[in-house]
Amino acid sequence: MKNKVIKVLKDSESSQVQKYNELLDFISRSTKNTNLVRTFQTGFSPSKYDQLEHQVKKQFEISDLDIYNFQDEENNQVQELTATGADQGNGDQTQSNLEPENKLHIALAGNEPAQEGLKIRDEYEFLNDTNCPEEFHILVGQKITAWKEFAKEHQQLAIILSPEEAETEEGKAILTEFAELSDEEKEEVIYQLAKSTVENFQLNADIKNELDFYKEQGRVLGKHPKLKFLSMKQEIYEMSEADLINHRNNGQKNVSKIKKELEAEPGKESALERLENWEYRVKIVLERLATEFPPKEPSKPVKTITKK
Known part of the structure; x- marks a missing residue:
């Protein structure tokens, strides 16, 4: 897998968004740190791409020299085969490989929702x-x-x-x-x-x-209600440590304030929605602070021995 990762890192033709998704797939399959994966699943940004690239290099022990020296052997072999005509006579194999796909399309011919789903997946490859x-x-x-x-x-x-x-x-x-x-x-x-x-x-x-x-x-717009929380999460995962701390403090104050408001007007829909939003924000902020910026243990004072 390491060579595949290096190939993506060295790729200069694909967009950063495409590379981001591929690198995210690699790190998702190679780490058990689900919090780290969630950090990057909220969507692309240039700064998050740099962070992801750093994590991938660290995870797969890839140096800049490895990337510089990398040669795509698979691509070279394909080019050699094409140049020498060694790929002749593979027509039957190609046809055989296409048969399952043809059978799939035949099976889906009368299934309109499935056909529509395939069209959408073709248009939006990130799906x-x-x-x-x-x-x-x-x-x-x-x-x-x-x-x-x-x-x-x-x-x-x-x-x-x-x-x-x-x-x-x-x-x-x-x-x-x-x-x-x-x-x-x-x-x-x-x-x-x-x-x-x-x-x-x-x-x-x-x-x-x-x-x-x-x-x-490569980012969540978040106008649709279904993406509301994903959009919030994306926003929070782009915050610095200082911003996270400020957001946590403000969020906790807002939660307390809204709860008092609900005591006066139980069941108030607008307040319930705001409470849900702020409680979610505080939850994600606390998760990220605990994962990425754990509190440092206070240094123990050094005991000095005085001679009498």
């Missing part, structure tokens, strides 16, 4: 990374559902508002059912369909923004 935050996989599921619901409800709304275009049996059935409703019920159905259509369209767009931002920046 295939073993270190991809689980929250993004949840968002992808929501995105697929939101889009399917939007398409279905938009079609229903179009049929109701333009009955002359209802040519299919399904469309005619929708119109028949709609015609049996009272005027008040019809208004409610149209309102709910329009409302849900807009909400699902917006949800799909919001999730796309989150995926696009992470793809381009």
Whole structure:
């Protein structure tokens, strides 16, 4: 594995974000320090890349000289084979290797959610990374559902508002059912369909923004509620030791203040949400301080022996 790590470190063509994800995968598989891994799972930043590179070199005992002297033997062999024509006659093997992939696509042909999932994974390759935050996989599921619901409800709304275009049996059935409703019920159905259509369209767009931002920046945008805590964690893991201490102190004060507020107004939703946010922030700050900046033991005074 060491050579693979050096290959990534020496790679000058890939972006820092790509290298960051690859190095994170290496260190995740080689260390039992889950707190260290979590530090880097919150997303890319230039400073965190430098920290990760340092940790990887330390973990795999790689020096700058190792990187400088490294030769990609596998790539050299491929080039030699290509140059000498030694790869001729491998057509059957290539075909054989492709067969499982073809079978997979055939099996998924009638499975629309799975097909959509594959398309999204092709567009957002970070989803295939073993270190991809689980929250993004949840968002992808929501995105697929939101889009399917939007398409279905938009079609229903179009049929109701333009009955002359209802040519299919399904469309005619929708119109028949709609015609049996009272005027008040019809208004409610149209309102709910329009409302849900807009909400699902917006949800799909919001999730796309989150995926696009992470793809381009290697960071969490955090506008979607599902990514709220991941965004907080990302922010905290970019703090210096001094910032962490200040954040801890402010957080503990805020937690105490909000608890008093809830004593006066139990169940106040805005206060409960703020309490949840600050308690989470304090928790992550304390974890990071304990892991990366443990308190130093006070030095013991040196005893001096005086001669009488």
